[in-house]
Amino acid sequence: MPKRILVVEDDATIRETLSFNIKKEGYLVLAAQDGAEALRSARTARPDLVLLDLMLPEMSGLEVCRVLRQEGDVPIIMLTAKDxxxxxxxxxxxxxxDYITKPFSLRELFARMTAVLRRSEQRALPAAVDEDRLGRLTIDRAGRRAMIDDTELKLAPKEWELLAYLVRRPGRVFTREILLEQVWGYSYLGDRKTVDVHIRWLREKLGRFGKLGFQIVTVRGAGYRIDPMRKSAEATA
Known part of the structure; x- marks a missing residue:
């Protein structure tokens, strides 16, 4: 069944152009011109992906994003003229x-859509209640262990918690502030570089095992994410 794409854009020309070209790629397209209409469509039609303009009348794209994320886990790509x-x-x-800055090419948009949809499908795969698997890595939440194939990684408690948090949502970007709150707790007053240091330690320990099927990616100016990788594209982070 074709994937359903919700295009949220107040500019009629851009909205119609996007809808036309996305349909040509074989997707089913829903369109909304403002935030309220976008939320109604998302709640009734349950799209597989939302393309969300940041500058909307009345309710901003950021507010729509916040509500959508509160109500579910639909993938969202922001469309913004603000670089x-x-x-x-x-x-x-x-x-x-993800986000894409206007003006953008259709080729870039479709590449980002494909990547986000692929990551969403991977997150939806059934998994054991207390385990998360990504490439050669298994996170045993009940035992608080991390395994590469049959070898247990020697991780400090915060290293394990950080890795487990990232692995739970592959492809999602987390800022340093969010990681500090979720892994170290709201009362933690340490330097933001604490996250960077722990990421470096994780990369060093994971790097000893060669190709793993994923990599920890630095998103410049934003934070970190774990990217699942195809075998043909696998490389050291």
Whole structure:
């Protein structure tokens, strides 16, 4: 069954152009011109992906993103004319999966759509209640262990918690502030570089095992994510 794409854009020309070209790629397209209509469509039609313009009348795209993320886990790609690091970080912090800055090519948009949909499908795969698997890595949540194939990784408690948190949502970007809150706790007053240091330690320990089927990626100006990787594209992070 074709994937359903919700296009949320107040500019009629852009909305119609996107809808036309996305349909040509074999998707089913829903369209909304403002935030309220977008939320109604998302609740009734249950799209597989939302393309969300940041600058909407009345209810902003960031507010729509926040509500969508509160109500579910639908993938969201932000469309923005603002090439501002702050806007990108806020959107990602609210739960958007990716962003693309106008003007953009259809080729780039379709590549990002394919990648986000693929990551969403991987997250939806059934898994054991207390285990998460990604490539050669298994996170045993009940035993608080991390295994590469049959070998247990020697991780400090916070290293394990950080890795387990990232693995639970592959492809999702997390800012350093979110990681500090979720892994170290709201009362933690340490330097943001604590996250960077622990990421470096994880990369060093994971790197000893060669190709793993994923990599920890630094998103410049935003934070970190774990990317599942195809065998043909696998490389050291």
């Amino acid at each position: 501002s690091e702050v806007d990108k970080v806020v959107g990602l912090q609210l739960g958007a999966d």
